[in-house]
Amino acid sequence: MPRSSYNLAKAAQKEDKVAEQKYTTMATKKVECPSENKAGPVPAMMTGDPKATPVGVIVLQEWWGLNDQIQDCGKDISCGVKAVTIVPDLYRGKVTTDNEEAGHFMSNLDWMGAVQDIRACARFLKEQGCKKVGVTGFCMGGALSFAGAALVTEIDAAAPFYGIPSAELCDVTSIKIPIQCHFAEKDATKGFASPDEWKPLKVKLEAKLKGLEFFSYDAPHAFTSKVSPNYDKGCQELAFKRMFEFFQKNLA
Numbered sequence: 001m002p003r004s005s006y007n008l009a010k011a012a013q014k015e016d017k018v019a020e021q022k023y024t025t026m027a028t029k030k031v032e033c034p035s036e037n038k039a040g041p042v043p044a045m046m047t048g049d050p051k052a053t054p055v056g057v058i059v060l061q062e063w064w065g066l067n068d069q070i071q072d073c074g075k076d077i078s079c080g081v082k083a084v085t086i087v088p089d090l091y092r093g094k095v096t097t098d099n100e101e102a103g104h105f106m107s108n109l110d111w112m113g114a115v116q117d118i119r120a121c122a123r124f125l126k127e128q129g130c131k132k133v134g135v136t137g138f139c140m141g142g143a144l145s146f147a148g149a150a151l152v153t154e155i156d157a158a159a160p161f162y163g164i165p166s167a168e169l170c171d172v173t174s175i176k177i178p179i180q181c182h183f184a185e186k187d188a189t190k191g192f193a194s195p196d197e198w199k200p201l202k203v204k205l206e207a208k209l210k211g212l213e214f215f216s217y218d219a220p221h222a223f224t225s226k227v228s229p230n231y232d233k234g235c236q237e238l239a240f241k242r243m244f245e246f247f248q249k250n251l252a
Contacts, residue, residue: 026078028071031086035120037113039092042120047075048084050128055083055251058121058155060137060144062225063106065095069227070138077136080244083251084130086121090114090144106140111169115147122154132156132251136243138224139163142182142193149175157250159243162193162221164201173204178211178250182239187221211250215242 028047035042045066050056059074061067066089074087090109096102122133134157137145142163149158150170159180165172183198190196195216202214217223217239219232224239 026075028075031124033086033088033117033120033124035113035117037110037116037120039110039113042088042090042117043092044086044088044121045071045074046084046086047078050084050125050130052129053082053084054129054131055081055247056122056125056130056133057081057083057085057247057251058118058125058133058135058137058148059085059087060118060135060141060148061087061090062139062141062222063102064097065089065091065102065105067095067097069225070141072226073138073224076240077243080240081134081247081251083134083247084125086125088117088121090117109140111144111147111165114144115151115169118144118148119152119154122148122152126154134158134247134251136247137161137163139189139193139222143169146170146172146175146179149177149179157247159246161224161239162187162189162198164193164197172201173208175205175209178213178246179205179209180213180243180246181205181215182224182243183214183216184219184221184223185216186219189221193221213242213246215239 061070074085078085135148136159138161142160143165145160147170157178161182217235219235220230222228222230223232224236
């Protein structure tokens with residue numbers, strides 16, 4: 001390699017390292033977004049500075065609530081996408097590790113109110129300085145990511161993970177923005193995100209949507225959660241690599 005090319009390559013590597021370190025060490029703080037949800041303003045954890053970063057990503061919780069795992073996930077996505085991330089507390093303070101209680105929390109959720117919270121977070125990020133905002137989420141948050149993509153005009157791209165909203169909440173075939181879907185081949189959540197649900201969904205979306213990417217993985221439900229017994233490191237890293245590249249492309 002010519003010395004000039006070598007020096008340019010080394011300089012680029014150094015710049016990438018500096019950028020990665022910047023996002024890795026970026027501070028997380030609690031914010032509050034004015035929301036039309038009848039529950040009032042939505043509290044959230046934000047990583048990064050929207051005045052200094054033109055890209056924002058909303059990260060939506062699983063049915064457990066705003067636990068450490070989803071907050072750490074928000075930080076990972078901030079670093080991977082090089083974006084500001086905001087993780088709203090859709091349950092407003094309720095967190096659990098119990099499946100039955102989590103099921104009650106999810107069943108009692110005002111889903112349209114949660115969509116209003118997504119809109120609130122998107123507006124907050126854009127008012128603070130972000131030019132474009134994406135949304136991603138997992139399980140319950142994945143279903144809400146679809147809803148955000150269909151119903152919130154402030155959202156510019158979406159990457160839902162293993163969750164499908166009810167037809168009463170939204171028509172997923174009405175989505176007009178780029179969307180990248182991630183589902184699990186061994187998902188056993190019958191009636192929500194198992195292959196019996198996502199395979200027909202894939203066919204329906206492929207017939208209607210432009211800008212669709214749809215991936216499935218040889219893994220069970222919640223394979224991206226590092227605290228889940230279903231965690232699959234290889235599948236999680238591949239899915240996140242795809243998501244990072246998708247947001248970098250469509251939120252630029």
